[in-house]
Amino acid sequence: MRTYTFKDQNFYIYSKIGKVDFESLKPIFEEMVKNDKIAIASPKFSYKGKVVDNYRNFPKFLDLFIKNFKFLRKRFPEQMRRYLLWDLDLNSKVNVDFLTNNFLIIKKDFFDQFKVNLGKSYSDIELAIKAYENNLSVCFFGTCEIKLKRRLKNKSFFLQLGIYLKPLNFL
Secondary structure, three states: OEEEEEOOEEEEEEEOOOOOOHHHHHHHHHHHHHOOOEEEEEEEEEEOOEEEOOEEOOOOOOHHHHHOOHHHHHHOHHHHHHHOOOOOOOOOEEEOOEEOOOEEEEEHHHHHHHOOOOOOOOHHHHHHHHHHHOOOEEEEEEEEEEEOOOOOOOOOHHHHHHHHHHHHHHO
């Protein structure tokens, strides 16, 4: 995790996507400095002209299972529309339930209070819950775009298995 300072405000940048030009993220940093309520933010990502979604609603029990099987996505489109925010305006700034931990901009003072291990499964959800418990928001910035040079890595079998079994913890 890198530390970045913008206008005397410190941020942590957690990234799984490699090098990023921080100058292109300037509108996000400006908004986060101006708005004390935004604790976590992320830009829009695209790869070969398609948006790579990194925003979600909190999952219901079967959402994670359905999401990872293409034939189930087609069978339960309304459930996926709600969870994956298929109707989200991808060109605006929108508050979302949580952002995936592929790339997060986090206010340093907020993160230092909770010390969430972002390498752990579902830590992105845990961090977002901490934000909401403290009346803060999680914001997707569709107004800033990062074009990926390569697609994000696919999950290993064991990581996918852990994802399938994780909803049992919510029972």
